[in-house]
Amino acid sequence: TFNALAGRPYRLWIRGKATNNTYTNDSVFVQFDGSLDENQQVAYRIGTNSATEVNLEECNACGVAGWGWQDNGWGAAGLLGPVIYFDHDGVQTIRVQVREDGLGIDQIVLSSIRWIAVPPGTPKNDTIILPEQ
Numbered sequence: 612t613f614n615a616l617a618g619r620p621y622r623l624w625i626r627g628k629a630t631n632n633t634y635t636n637d638s639v640f641v642q643f644d645g646s647l648d649e650n651q652q653v654a655y656r657i658g659t660n661s662a663t664e665v666n667l668e669e670c671n672a673c674g675v676a677g678w679g680w681q682d683n684g685w686g687a688a689g690l691l692g693p694v695i696y697f698d699h700d701g702v703q704t705i706r707v708q709v710r711e712d713g714l715g716i717d718q719i720v721l722s723s724i725r726w727i728a729v730p731p732g733t734p735k736n737d738t739i740i741l742p743e744q
Contacts, residue, residue: 613721615703620649620694622727624682624720625665626737629675630713637667637675639714641683644704647696655695657706663692667714669734676735678717691728695721 615621629637640662641655648654655663663683668675670687684692697703707716718741720726732739 612702612704614701615645615697615721616723617697617700619723620696620727621721621723622682622691622694623663623665624680624722624726624731625667625707625716626678626680626718626720626732626739627665627667628678628715628717629667630715632675632677634666634668634675636712637714638710639665639716640708640710641665642706642708643695643697645698646703647698649693649696651696653698657704662708663695664710665692667734674735678737679734680730680732680737680739681734682730688734694727 642657642662644657646655655661665683666685667679667681682692684690731741
């Protein structure tokens, strides 16, 4: 669980490492209990078949290498995914489900200010570990 403010855009970042450094092991589905899409419509909710996806490989043939930071955008290097809103202030629940054979995750960031437009670290061979907040 985590705390969020309603009506504020959040960027989702995950620091992960694909099993065997292969794109076939690089992604997860992410859901929340009170999430809305950028149009303020219900989206990515726990208990539904809607989820936002985080793929460590940024685009087709971009490759993966070691630990890397990635958001829920895919298709071109540097492309940011859609922001996430929440329908109420306070405690929210996040659910992360591995899509393939194994994405190791060591940090998840939901940022409405500092990391809204830039990643906390690099998409490949990253060494950035953020302090707990």
